[in-house]
Each structure stands twice: as C-alpha cells, then as structure tokens.
Amino acid sequence: GGAKPTPANDGTSTVFGDSAAKSESIAKAIDHLREVDTLTMRYSAAMLASLKSIEANIGGLTNLIIRTNGIEGSAAGIQTGTKLTGLLGTANSMLTGISNFASSKTGSLIGAGIGMAIAGPIGAAIGFLGAKLLGGLGKVLGSIAGALFGTKTSIVGQGIYGGAQSVGSIMSGGFDASYYSDIKKTKKFLGISTGSSYSTQYTAADAELERQFSLIFEGFYGAISAAAGPLGMSLGEVQSRLSGFVVNIGKIDLKGLTGAEIQEKLTAVFGAAADNLARTAVPGLEQFQKVGEGYFEMLVRVASSIETVSSTLSLLGTSVEGLSLSAKMNLFDLFGSAGDMASAAGEYFALYY
Structure with missing residues (x-):
C-alpha cells in the first residue's frame, strides 16, 4: 500500500467567488433559457435541447448506478474487518480451530465422555460444560488479540473513475470509465495504531455506463458549439478547442449515498467539467461572470441574452452587428430579462405599427 488516495471530485472550484461551492451550471443554465423564446431563436433552442439531453442522461446514469452492482463489484476479494497476520495470525487460526471444535457438538460430547470415564455422571457434566467454556474462551482470546495486534481493512471510498481523455476521443471512441474501491489497512500494536497504508482496486465499468458519460x-x-453563434465566434475554432480539451474527471466517490445524493453529486461533477470546458473553448468572457456563477452557466446566459437582443432589435428594423459584446449586454441589462425585453418590443409594435 501507499499514501492516501487522491481526493475525490466533488464538483467544486469552478464557481466564481467561492472555490468550495459545487457547480450548479447545468440547472441554472436551463433556468436562463426558460426565459428565452426558443421558438424563434435557434441558437438558444439548440443550447436548451443539449442541456435537457444532458439532464436526462445524468438521470439515466444515476438509475443505472442504483440498479447495477458494478461499483460494489470493484471490492471483490477484499475482506474487511480486523485480521491477525504472521505468527500471531497462525496461532490465532489454530486457537480458533480448537475453540470451534471444543464448542461444537462433537467436542462437547468428547468432553462429556472423558468426564464420564474419570468421574462418572458428574464428571460428564463438568466435561461437557468445560468444552463449551474452552470454546468460548478461545474466541474471547482471539478477539482480544485482534484488538491489540490486528490489521484492520476497510473501504474508505468507492465509485466511478475516469482518467484523462480528450473530448475528441470521447466523441469518436466513447468515454473510458472504471469502478474503483479505495482500501485502507491500519496496523495495531497493543491496541495503538502504528500506521495506515492505502491502495485502490479497479474494475472495468459497464459499457452502458460509459455510453451515458459519452452522451453527456x-x-x-x-x-457550447451553439453558444458560439450569437457571440460571433468561429465555430470551427471553438469546436477545435472543444475536441482538444482534456477531461480529467478522476474519482467520483458515491459510497453510502442515496439515489438523490448520487444524482446531486454527478450533476455538480459534470457541471464543473462543463465550466472548465467552456472556459477553454470560449475564452475571454470573464468580465461577464457574476459571483456565484460557473463559466458554463455564464456562457449560456450571455449567448442567449445577446441572441435575444439581436432578434428583438432585428424585428424593429435595427441591427446590432456593429456593437461590442459589452454594449449588447448593457442593452440587455437595461430590460432586466429576456421576457421584459420581448414585452417592451411587443408594446412598441402595438403603438407604432
């Protein structure tokens, strides 16, 4: 065994202003798009369709994890609990064998027979009880020895692991995932811990689980490709950066979690991955990121807001092509929301057309 296992991925460190907060970019991005008229704005409609697909696939992944026992299977062959090793282990095994035999029906009858031969019926009773006591004493001594000198094995983390892999390779060949179990072994001498060692055991993940990761x-x-449109960015360049981005999910520890908690953790982990992916694919938008936002959430908000501005003003016969992103966002912020901007445009039409 070795040092402590690498920390699991909790979906943190991508929220602006709070590195400990878990990413909520997926849910909040969907909320932003609910305010937008996706019937008339094709880029926002494409973003919403992708986000709903992501949300559904995370739900499907959660159900798959709950229904199958693949994660538990990664602990195959691991015997948890306290065990004596070396000479003490050998001696304890012998003592356990003797104790089990003495306390068994056969051992008790032999004890009774010896007692009968020596002292008659009273001796038989003493022999019978003595065998039972010997069996119980052996087990007690074994437990005491284990508490004082044993090695305790426990599973301290268990879930899904995804190593470093590019988005391009995921798109072409699928996501490569494994199940894992982090194992801790603690040695004791006279009841005092003398040190711990760690190891990780991996097994191949289900093909269906890997497919769900790929779909997400x-x-x-x-x-993110759809967001490039309203921002006026080259789709080819954005997709090139997307394909080259290396995803490193690491360990997602799901040990002891309920179904709802599993889905919550997966949503945060994927949200953080999306934040990092969006920052690489569409860089330079940090000025628009609000405190508490992940980069992906901000990207969707800004792209849909700019599409709202462009769509609304084009209906009024005005173009915003010459305006900067900042100017377009300032114009959007004057109305407060996509719904308010659409209402204002509708009132204008009613008055002047």
Whole structure:
C-alpha cells in the first residue's frame, strides 16, 4: 500500500467567488433559457435541447448506478474487518480451530465422555460444560488479540473513475470509465495504531455506463458549439478547442449515498467539467461572470441574452452587428430579462405599427 488516495471530485472550484461551492451550471443554465423564446431563436433552442439531453442522461446514469452492482463489484476479494497476520495470525487460526471444535457438538460430547470415564455422571457434566467454556474462551482470546495486534481493512471510498481523455476521443471512441474501491489497512500494536497504508482496486465499468458519460459530453459539445453563434465566434475554432480539451474527471466517490445524493453529486461533477470546458473553448468572457456563477452557466446566459437582443432589435428594423459584446449586454441589462425585453418590443409594435 501507499499514501492516501487522491481526493475525490466533488464538483467544486469552478464557481466564481467561492472555490468550495459545487457547480450548479447545468440547472441554472436551463433556468436562463426558460426565459428565452426558443421558438424563434435557434441558437438558444439548440443550447436548451443539449442541456435537457444532458439532464436526462445524468438521470439515466444515476438509475443505472442504483440498479447495477458494478461499483460494489470493484471490492471483490477484499475482506474487511480486523485480521491477525504472521505468527500471531497462525496461532490465532489454530486457537480458533480448537475453540470451534471444543464448542461444537462433537467436542462437547468428547468432553462429556472423558468426564464420564474419570468421574462418572458428574464428571460428564463438568466435561461437557468445560468444552463449551474452552470454546468460548478461545474466541474471547482471539478477539482480544485482534484488538491489540490486528490489521484492520476497510473501504474508505468507492465509485466511478475516469482518467484523462480528450473530448475528441470521447466523441469518436466513447468515454473510458472504471469502478474503483479505495482500501485502507491500519496496523495495531497493543491496541495503538502504528500506521495506515492505502491502495485502490479497479474494475472495468459497464459499457452502458460509459455510453451515458459519452452522451453527456456530447451534449456539452453541442451546447457550447451553439453558444458560439450569437457571440460571433468561429465555430470551427471553438469546436477545435472543444475536441482538444482534456477531461480529467478522476474519482467520483458515491459510497453510502442515496439515489438523490448520487444524482446531486454527478450533476455538480459534470457541471464543473462543463465550466472548465467552456472556459477553454470560449475564452475571454470573464468580465461577464457574476459571483456565484460557473463559466458554463455564464456562457449560456450571455449567448442567449445577446441572441435575444439581436432578434428583438432585428424585428424593429435595427441591427446590432456593429456593437461590442459589452454594449449588447448593457442593452440587455437595461430590460432586466429576456421576457421584459420581448414585452417592451411587443408594446412598441402595438403603438407604432
């Protein structure tokens, strides 16, 4: 065994202003798009379709994890609990064998027979009880020895692992995932811990689980590609950066979690991955990021807001092509929301057309 295992991925460190907060970019991005008229704005509609697909696939992934026992299977062959090793282990095994035999029906009858031969019926009773006591004493001594000198094995983390892999490779060949179990062994001498060692055991993940991961990243690829349109960015360049981005999910520790908690953790982990992916694919928008936002959430908000401005003003016969992103966002912020901007445009039409 070795040092402590690497920390699990909790979906943190991507929220602006709070590195300990878990990413909520997926849910909040969907909320932003609910305010937008996706029937008339194709880029926002494409982003919403991708996000709903991501949300559904995370739900499907959660159900798959709950229904199958693949994660538990990664602990195959691991015997948890306290065990004596070396000479003490050998001696304890012998003592356990003797104790089990003495306390068994056969051992008790032999004890009774010896007692009968020596002292008659009273001796038989003493022999019978003595065998039972010997069996119980052996087990007690074994437990005491284990508490004082044993090695305790426990599983301290268990879930899904994804190593470093590019989005391009995920899109072409699928996501490569494994199940894992982090194992801790603690040695004792006279009841005092003398040190712990750690190891990790991996097993191959189900093909269906890997497919769900792949679909989720395909959804992010689609959503971020759609966001490039309103921002006036080259789709080819954005998709090139997307394909080259290296995803490193690491360990997602799901040990002891309920179904709802599993889905919550997966949503945060994927949200953080989307934040990092969006920052690489569409850089330079930090000025628009609000405190508490992940980069992906901000990207969707800004892209849909700019599309709202462009769509609304084009209906009024005005173009915003010459305006900067900042100017377009300032114009959007004057109305407060996509709904308010659409209402204002509707009132204008009613008055002047």
